[in-house]
Amino acid sequence: MSKKQIKLEARDINAYYGDFHALKGINVAMEEKTVTAFIGPSGCGKSTFLRIFNRMNDYIDGFKTEGEILLDGENIYAKNVLVDELRKRVGMVFQKPNPFPKSIYENVVYGLKIQGMSNKAALAEAAEKALHQAALWNEVKDNLNKSALALSGGQQQRLCIARALAISPSVLLMDEPASALDPISTAKIEELIHQLKEQYTIVIVTHNMQQAGRVSDTTAFFYMGELVEHAKTKTIFTNPKDKRTEDYITGRFG
Amino acid sequence: MTNSTRNRIKDKAFQVFGIFCMLIGLVFLAALLINILSEGLARIDWDFLTSLPSRRASRSGILTAWAGTLWILVLTSLIAFPLGISAGVYLEEYTKKTKMASFLEINIANLAGVPSIIYGLLGLEIFVRQMGMGSSLLAGAMTLSLLVLPIVIVTTRESLKAVPQTVRQGSFALGATKWQTTWLQVLPAAFGGILTGVIMSLSRAVGEAAPLVVVGALAYVPFVPSSPNDEFTVLPIQIFNWTSRPQAEFLVNAAAAIIMLLLITFLLNGIAVYLRNKQQKKIKW
Ligand SMILES: Nc1ncnc2c1ncn2[C@@H]1O[C@H](COP(=O)(O)OP(=O)(O)OP(=O)(O)O)[C@@H](O)[C@H]1O
Numbered sequence A: 001m002s003k004k005q006i007k008l009e010a011r012d013i014n015a016y017y018g019d020f021h022a023l024k025g026i027n028v029a030m031e032e033k034t035v036t037a038f039i040g041p042s043g044c045g046k047s048t049f050l051r052i053f054n055r056m057n058d059y060i061d062g063f064k065t066e067g068e069i070l071l072d073g074e075n076i077y078a079k080n081v082l083v084d085e086l087r088k089r090v091g092m093v094f095q096k097p098n099p100f101p102k103s104i105y106e107n108v109v110y111g112l113k114i115q116g117m118s119n120k121a122a123l124a125e126a127a128e129k130a131l132h133q134a135a136l137w138n139e140v141k142d143n144l145n146k147s148a149l150a151l152s153g154g155q156q157q158r159l160c161i162a163r164a165l166a167i168s169p170s171v172l173l174m175d176e177p178a179s180a181l182d183p184i185s186t187a188k189i190e191e192l193i194h195q196l197k198e199q200y201t202i203v204i205v206t207h208n209m210q211q212a213g214r215v216s217d218t219t220a221f222f223y224m225g226e227l228v229e230h231a232k233t234k235t236i237f238t239n240p241k242d243k244r245t246e247d248y249i250t251g252r253f254g
Numbered sequence B: 001m002t003n004s005t006r007n008r009i010k011d012k013a014f015q016v017f018g019i020f021c022m023l024i025g026l027v028f029l030a031a032l033l034i035n036i037l038s039e040g041l042a043r044i045d046w047d048f049l050t051s052l053p054s055r056r057a058s059r060s061g062i063l064t065a066w067a068g069t070l071w072i073l074v075l076t077s078l079i080a081f082p083l084g085i086s087a088g089v090y091l092e093e094y095t096k097k098t099k100m101a102s103f104l105e106i107n108i109a110n111l112a113g114v115p116s117i118i119y120g121l122l123g124l125e126i127f128v129r130q131m132g133m134g135s136s137l138l139a140g141a142m143t144l145s146l147l148v149l150p151i152v153i154v155t156t157r158e159s160l161k162a163v164p165q166t167v168r169q170g171s172f173a174l175g176a177t178k179w180q181t182t183w184l185q186v187l188p189a190a191f192g193g194i195l196t197g198v199i200m201s202l203s204r205a206v207g208e209a210a211p212l213v214v215v216g217a218l219a220y221v222p223f224v225p226s227s228p229n230d231e232f233t234v235l236p237i238q239i240f241n242w243t244s245r246p247q248a249e250f251l252v253n254a255a256a257a258i259i260m261l262l263l264i265t266f267l268l269n270g271i272a273v274y275l276r277n278k279q280q281k282k283i284k285w
């Protein structure tokens, strides 16, 4: 692999929902400005692992994490870390679109407003830029004050992407961002991921093998809470080391 | 008879029974309304609304009573809403779901069912006597605040619960703090529901006489209260007072005052329903 800096690193991550051992001893490193795809059968822990990186699991009763996540070399689970500051650096797009019950514009600028930005012109400019990036601008530019809940599912998801991009995080976590989208919007999102790679480190969960093949540099295969294999995407798809990986990508289970 | 025909008969029977029950309620309500309207409507005029109470029924008005009711409404809102909404937000958004929390939850719901006269006794002891407020508007409003507080807390919590968890997650994921999430996303989304609840609670408070009588609200107040420390009367007490007089003319006055009280209650409920519909149109999850 190239000599890029390590952006995100998981060290001996174990996670539990109560007694259920959801993630088992995971070690993985992701270089900056790359796209990593998480694949694996339903329920194997992809979403759980993704949420580890911005500590969204903190809100689940009975959830417990062991191990370290290093973001730029610093452990985000250290005692003195402020989670809200962490999340300004690590953005997230959820599996189901979850726009706020406000206008399209308010959705996009929310992240900036809570950081104290109040200049109207600057906010409007940032909103336009983010909506362009998320390939939504042309569809909504004439009714930015319309309720976000009135958008279609695919549009809502792109709005959520725009919302996450507006605060310029350095890492973007995406949990099946295209599962609710039609092929055209999906293509737009994939195109977007290609462009975002210039600035962002991206982790994307996907059930779509072709998508993983198209957008990612490396792919991690999870199975029953374990990280089975993490390698260059091409390697995973053409020459997997583990029998389970091979079975999965050739569609023998999952 | 087959099983399914028997079930159908049961179904029909229950429908008929249901309609019957509903009619009983409606008939009584209609009878009450017609009775009151026919008796009191003619009595309502500008003089009636703007006159002080008097020993003579024909010169007597409800100025002090509705002014007192208005004072009580405003003061109770000012006291009970911030307290109740804050408590509801705290319980719903900030406390962990522990045994203690569910114990509190059950008991707050129970408090909503405590007879209002008990709150009156509490108010008499604490506000009127211990805190030395006397039988003032403030003491009355604080007593009614105690009465509506459980309702405000419960409806606030219900409205907050109705806001999907995904909204909070979306906000947190953008780096918002708990405070920002609560103030900028959750409360605005729950606003319609909370407002409906608090207005409903006010329409309960506006009809209460018993706790205020205990607190010492007077039946005869010959002046319009001008500060929260003044003594006062309210519409329900005025009505109660008039209905217990032997002269028929006072009964007419009472009927007219009841119409005004009903008007206020309907107005409040109307506002609540309007706000709820408006909110439902705006936010469809
Ligand atoms: N809140 C929770 N409480 C308890 N168990 C949970 C919770 N969320 C997930 N799990 C369990 O943890 C395991 C991993 O779930 P996770 O959502 O991470 O899977 P996933 O790989 O994202 O699946 P999918 O592809 O279907 O989204 C599953 O067995 C699931 O049942």
Ligand SMILES: [Mg+2]
Binding pocket: A046, A047, A048, A095, A175
């Ligand atoms: Mg998932």
